[in-house]
Amino acid sequence: xxxxxxxxxxxxxxxxxxxxxxxxxxxxxxxxxxxxxxxxxxxxxxxxxxxxxxxxxxxxxxxxxxxxxxxxxxxxxxxxxxxxxxxxxxxxxxxxxxxxxxxxxxxxxxxxxxxxxxxxxxxxxxxxxxxxxxxxxxxxxxxxxxxx
Amino acid sequence: xxxxxxxxxxxxxxxxxxxxxxxxxxxxxxxxxxxxxxxxxxxxxxxxxxxxxxxxxxxxxxxxxxxxxxxxxxxxxxxxxxxxxxxxxxxxxxxxxxxxxxxxxxxxxxxxxxxxxxxxxxxxxxxxxxxxxxxxxxxxxxxxxxxxxxxxxxxxxx
Numbered sequence: 001x002x003x004x005x006x007x008x009x010x011x012x013x014x015x016x017x018x019x020x021x022x023x024x025x026x027x028x029x030x031x032x033x034x035x036x037x038x039x040x041x042x043x044x045x046x047x048x049x050x051x052x053x054x055x056x057x058x059x060x061x062x063x064x065x066x067x068x069x070x071x072x073x074x075x076x077x078x079x080x081x082x083x084x085x086x087x088x089x090x091x092x093x094x095x096x097x098x099x100x101x102x103x104x105x106x107x108x109x110x111x112x113x114x115x116x117x118x119x120x121x122x123x124x125x126x127x128x129x130x131x132x133x134x135x136x137x138x139x140x141x142x143x144x145x146x147x148x
Numbered sequence: 149x150x151x152x153x154x155x156x157x158x159x160x161x162x163x164x165x166x167x168x169x170x171x172x173x174x175x176x177x178x179x180x181x182x183x184x185x186x187x188x189x190x191x192x193x194x195x196x197x198x199x200x201x202x203x204x205x206x207x208x209x210x211x212x213x214x215x216x217x218x219x220x221x222x223x224x225x226x227x228x229x230x231x232x233x234x235x236x237x238x239x240x241x242x243x244x245x246x247x248x249x250x251x252x253x254x255x256x257x258x259x260x261x262x263x264x265x266x267x268x269x270x271x272x273x274x275x276x277x278x279x280x281x282x283x284x285x286x287x288x289x290x291x292x293x294x295x296x297x298x299x300x301x302x303x304x305x306x
Contacts, residue, residue: 012203016164018189020182023168034168041203042166051206052163052297053170055189055198062149062157062197062300068246068257078291086294089302096291097217101252104217104287108298132252138245140231142199 004030008040009049016053059108065135067115071103072130078102081126090118101132152180154301156188161297204297214288215261216268218275219254221283227256230279234258239271254285 007030017025027037044050059066073081078096085105086094094105109115115133123129149157155178164170175185192198222230227245234256235243242259258275262268265288272286 009203009205013205014200014202016202018171018186018193018201020169020171020186022170038166038168045166049205051204053166053203054163054297055160055192055201056204057157057161057192057298057300058196058199059298059300061195064298064300068244070249070252082291082293089299091294092296092298094292094294095289096293097287098290099285099287102290103293105294108300132249134246134249136244136246138227138231140243140245141235141240142242 004032005040005044008037009044012041012053064108064110065112065115066106066108068134068136069105069107069119070101070132070134071105072101073103073126074128075102077126081129084126085122088118088122090114103129149301152178153188156180156185157300158303160189161300213263214265214268215259216265216272216286216288218258218260218268218272219252219285219287220256220258220275220281221248221253222256222279222281226279226281230256230275230281233278234275237271237275239267240275253283260286 023037027034172182175182
């Protein structure tokens, strides 16, 4: 990766400027032109490294509830169960893992009732899976950042 | 949240357009001024409603291809220090305390990222040694079925 791209990514991962001309402030930091800053970010987005530029909201502050679910599905039905789980818009992450609890997913819902409703529908549709809901009791860190 | 705020959230969560004046475009789409939008975003950043406004990357394309969910059985009186120490490591992106369940006795969760499994294991070993916690497991991802940004205040839920 080019050094300038790496520097750009390191900056905008943590903070994208909130101002009328954000690429101008980025350009100033890197001593390049505004157009070059924009072009580089556009290329990083087109190549897929940047998924999205935008806010990460604190779901609790928006009055939402999030939860992690550990599920045990028969190995031969994992894909089927995973597909059922993934199609709910409240499910943000859904991973297969190498453990007896082989499916782990997160839900973000408007309230606890919605969590219960969604989980009931999942278990109805998936049939014969064991699920455990694991609310966070304490958050120590949420920070996805990579150094380039 | 009032209706205008919900409209702002809906517009922002789709991601900013990559253009010279992205906020102006977003504001125009909602029917507010750019100044109103910038002010609201500033307020939300200040009060923590927006945890971060930045680029979200794809780990795989960024070269961090392996991630392991480390689960740890930490005695209650060590949770605090364990959480602080594990969180200090740059390879740990998330660290939460969660309830133990059934015969799953782990109560601390750490998402560990690395270029290889060996790197993840090394990080876990360090956490283990630093804290004297030997009962832990790394659950590796076997499939990424879904990974999306949350959608708040969708106009048509479900």
